[in-house]
Amino acid sequence: DAGITQSPRHKVTETGTPVTLRCHQTENHRYMYWYRQDPGHGLRLIHYSYGVKDTDKGEVSDGYSVSRSKTEDFLLTLESATSSQTSVYFCAISESVRVEAFFGQGTRLTVV
Amino acid sequence: ILNVEQSPQSLHVQEGDSTNFTCSFPSSNFYALHWYRWETAKSPEALFVMTLNGDEKKKGRISATLNTKEGYSYLYIKGSQPEDSATYLCAFRGGSNYKLTFGKGTLLTVNP
Numbered sequence: 001d002a003g004i005t006q007s008p009r010h011k012v013t014e015t016g017t018p019v020t021l022r023c024h025q026t027e028n029h030r031y032m033y034w035y036r037q038d039p040g041h042g043l044r045l046i047h048y049s050y051g052v053k054d055t056d057k058g059e060v061s062d063g064y065s066v067s068r069s070k071t072e073d074f075l076l077t078l079e080s081a082t083s084s085q086t087s088v089y090f091c092a093i094s095e096s097v098r099v100e101a102f103f104g105q106g107t108r109l110t111v112v
Numbered sequence: 113i114l115n116v117e118q119s120p121q122s123l124h125v126q127e128g129d130s131t132n133f134t135c136s137f138p139s140s141n142f143y144a145l146h147w148y149r150w151e152t153a154k155s156p157e158a159l160f161v162m163t164l165n166g167d168e169k170k171k172g173r174i175s176a177t178l179n180t181k182e183g184y185s186y187l188y189i190k191g192s193q194p195e196d197s198a199t200y201l202c203a204f205r206g207g208s209n210y211k212l213t214f215g216k217g218t219l220l221t222v223n224p
Contacts, residue, residue, distance in 0.1 A: 031210055033212060035214070040216070041216065042201065042214050042215060042216035042217050043156070043201065043214040044214075045211060045212070045213060045214075048210060048211060048212075050210045056209065056210075056211075058211065059114075059213070090155065090156075092212070094212070097143060097144065097205055097210060098143075098144055098161065098163055099161055100146060100148075100158030100161050101146070101158065101203075101212055102158070103155035103156050103157075104155065105155055106155060
């Protein structure tokens with residue numbers, strides 16, 4: 001199994017609070033992705049990274065920011081959580097653009 | 113926003129039936145097409161990555177084909193078994209960026 005860990009696995013937070021989710025990999029893969037999974041929408045890309053300090057937006061990036069200060073960590077921050085951000089968040093990593101991505105176990109976030 | 117479409121949305125088959133699903137994607141600027149299998153309460157796992165027009169890949173009873181010129185890929189399952197029940201996702205990677213964009217998936221249920 002690819003060494004990819006998401007933390008926390010579950011979180012309940014209040015509307016308006018900032019929240020940071022962490023994705024940690026031990027594979028030294030260049031590419032890292034954050035997705036959210038919602039019923040009827042499948043996996044939607046929030047942000048991705050193609051190297052240290054190199055990040056770009058996905059299709060649903062509003063309200064989210066990311067940082068990648070070192071290869072192994074990709075942080076997703078909800079600047080001011082809203083109920084619409086209640087979701088399951090998946091991190092994925094990929095060694096190159098020509099091979100498969102490996103997924104973390106997911107983080108279930110509930111914003112109340 | 114890239115359009116990656118999968119059909120059907122869901123499918124119920126009997127054990128032993130063969131079945132197939134479709135993934136359509138932009139035919140321009142193609143780089144790679146991925147297929148993933150996603151079981152409930154687990155993370156998506158890669159089945160195939162295809163990069164060349166005409167590619168055919170096989171893993172046991174599951175196979176996939178790729179037509180980049182017309183922008184579609186088929187996933188076939190021969191002799192479906194209950195353990196094949198899962199959501200099957202395709203993902204498109206274009207050549208202009210590093211995004212990996214997923215379709216909404218096909219939910220397969222195999223009845224014993």
